[in-house]
Amino acid sequence: MSARRVVVHPDAEVLAQATASRLLTRLLDLQSVRTPVHVVLTGGTVGIKVLADVAAHPVRDAVDWGAVHLWWGDDRFVPEGHADRNVQQARDALLDHLPTLPAGNVHAMPAARPEDPAFTEDDAARDYAAELARFAEPGDAAPQFDVLMLGMGPDHHVASLFPGHPALEVSGVATTGVADSPKPPPLRVSLTFDAIRRAREVWIVAAGAEKAAGVRAGLSGAPVVESPVAGAVGQDLTLWLVDAAAAGEAAEAVEGGA
Numbered sequence: 001m002s003a004r005r006v007v008v009h010p011d012a013e014v015l016a017q018a019t020a021s022r023l024l025t026r027l028l029d030l031q032s033v034r035t036p037v038h039v040v041l042t043g044g045t046v047g048i049k050v051l052a053d054v055a056a057h058p059v060r061d062a063v064d065w066g067a068v069h070l071w072w073g074d075d076r077f078v079p080e081g082h083a084d085r086n087v088q089q090a091r092d093a094l095l096d097h098l099p100t101l102p103a104g105n106v107h108a109m110p111a112a113r114p115e116d117p118a119f120t121e122d123d124a125a126r127d128y129a130a131e132l133a134r135f136a137e138p139g140d141a142a143p144q145f146d147v148l149m150l151g152m153g154p155d156h157h158v159a160s161l162f163p164g165h166p167a168l169e170v171s172g173v174a175t176t177g178v179a180d181s182p183k184p185p186p187l188r189v190s191l192t193f194d195a196i197r198r199a200r201e202v203w204i205v206a207a208g209a210e211k212a213a214g215v216r217a218g219l220s221g222a223p224v225v226e227s228p229v230a231g232a233v234g235q236d237l238t239l240w241l242v243d244a245a246a247a248g249e250a251a252e253a254v255e256g257g258a
């Protein structure tokens with residue numbers, strides 16, 4: 001039985017700091033009972049701020065980063081090192097500050113290859129699915145992620161699963177290429193809902209009044225085709241981490257809201 005909780009923080013700054021603390025605490029707890037730990041990172045404004053706050057956190061080095069595998073919920077299909085790449089933003093904010101994190105534990109989604117234009121976003125999705133399968137239990141398409149963090153766009157998208165987009169319908173595989181993303185850049189790679197829902201815990205992190213409608217839609221179980229965030233559910237827990245502006249009046253309406 002999956003639980004849902006809503007935690008409201010006063011503003012985006014506190015939300016990011018508290019989420020960084022929560023992530024580090026969760027990693028430490030998990031590492032006292034199992035290894036390795038699989039975490040899915042998100043891009044987006046708050047998602048990257050959380051990583052910067054992890055980098056600056058006093059207990060950062062209490063985590064055994066050698067036993068943490070990092071994955072991404074989505075990335076932009078642009079060349080390696082491009083400022084739009086979620087992995088590049090994560091490297092700048094956190095990964096480059098973790099000397100004990102092995103390069104082999106950083107599972108970036110494949111980038112576009114300007115020297116090989118025949119390599120498409122669908123090829124990148126296929127290769128990432130193969131990488132996920134390498135770390136999965138036999139018969140599974142992906143490892144069971146311990147924590148999967150998702151930002152949410154003002155249009156209610158999560159990862160690169162946008163309202164009304166055909167990528168929403170992809171199932172039976174862990175990843176999908178995304179063409180014609182309504183938010184630039186147009187080409188992306190994303191986990192599918194099948195993969196997202198394999199996570200033990202899904203944490204949805206959102207700040208700002210422009211996210212309030214998405215929070216309300218997600219919490220009230222709106223149709224996924226209109227509000228993809230409503231489809232992001234963890235096996236054990238779906239945790240909404242929001243600031244007061246994004247919560248609006250939605251949080252009080254939810255049983256189990258905090």
Ligand SMILES: O=C1O[C@H](COP(=O)(O)O)[C@@H](O)[C@H](O)[C@H]1O
Pocket residue numbers: 042043044045046047073074075076086150151152153154158159160183
């Ligand atoms: O394009 C993306 O946007 C979302 C949300 O970004 P935000 O700046 O509105 O918080 C992000 O979660 C996703 O990973 C990213 O690729």
